[in-house]
Amino acid sequence: DIVMTQTPLSLSVTPGQPASISCKSSQSLLHSDGKTHLYWYLQKPGQPPQLLMYEVSNRFSGVPDRFSGSGSGTDFTLKVSRVEAEDVGLYYCMQNIQLPPTFGGGTKVEIK
Amino acid sequence: EVQLLESGGALVQPGGSLRLSCAASGFTFRSYAMSWVRQAPGKGLEWVSVISSSGGSTHYADSVKGRFTMSRDNSKNTLYLQMNSLRAEDTAVYYCAKGSSSWYDRDYFDYWGQGTLVTVSS
Numbered sequence: 001d002i003v004m005t006q007t008p009l010s011l012s013v014t015p016g017q018p019a020s021i022s023c024k025s026s027q028s029l030l031h032s033d034g035k036t037h038l039y040w041y042l043q044k045p046g047q048p049p050q051l052l053m054y055e056v057s058n059r060f061s062g063v064p065d066r067f068s069g070s071g072s073g074t075d076f077t078l079k080v081s082r083v084e085a086e087d088v089g090l091y092y093c094m095q096n097i098q099l100p101p102t103f104g105g106g107t108k109v110e111i112k
Numbered sequence: 113e114v115q116l117l118e119s120g121g122a123l124v125q126p127g128g129s130l131r132l133s134c135a136a137s138g139f140t141f142r143s144y145a146m147s148w149v150r151q152a153p154g155k156g157l158e159w160v161s162v163i164s165s166s167g168g169s170t171h172y173a174d175s176v177k178g179r180f181t182m183s184r185d186n187s188k189n190t191l192y193l194q195m196n197s198l199r200a201e202d203t204a205v206y207y208c209a210k211g212s213s214s215w216y217d218r219d220y221f222d223y224w225g226q227g228t229l230v231t232v233s234s
Binding site: 097099 | 147149156157158159162171173174207212216217218219220221222223224225226227
C-alpha cells in the first residue's frame, strides 16, 4: 500500500495569516493518464470529511480561492493564504492512484 | 443537492453481524461508484470498500476482506455493507462516500454522509 505522510501534526494559526501543510507519498502519484491522483479533505469538528482539492490543484465546487494545492510526484502542499475561523479542523491528503486508497495521518489546524 | 444518509450502526458483540445502509439522493445513483470509509474514535480515515456503479465489481481493504460484503440496489438508490465476524478493531464511524465517476480506478470521494457508529464490544 502507498504510505502518505503529513506534516506537521498540528498547526496553530493567527486569523488572517497563512498556513501550509505538507504531504509526501511513498511512490509517485503521477499516472500514465497524465493526472496526479492526490486529493485534500477537511474534516471540521463533528462533521464528515469534505473534499477541498482534487488532482493536486483543482478546487472542488464551493471551496474558497484562499485554498491552493501544489506539488508533483511524491511531494505535495496545501496552502491557505489567509486562515479564517471556519478553516479549523483536520486536514487529510489521500491518494488513489492504486487501490487501496490511503490517507495521511491528518494535520490539525486550530486558531490562536 | 447530494445527500447520503447512513443507518444501521449499533452496539454489537464480538463475532456478531450488522448491516449498514446508505440512502442516496440528489444525483443519479446508478452512475457512480460508491465507497465505505471508516474512522475509529479519535483516529484517522481508513478506506473499507468500493463498488462500481453497476455493482458488478467490488474491492475491499485487507482488514475486512472475507468478513465484509458491499452491495447496492440501484432501483432503491441504496448502498449496503454487510459486516460479519465483527471485531473490537472494527469499532468506528462508517461513512458512505460518493465517487466522482462510474468506475473506482483513480477515483475520489466528492460527497460523504454524516456517518453511523458501529461499536463492537461485549
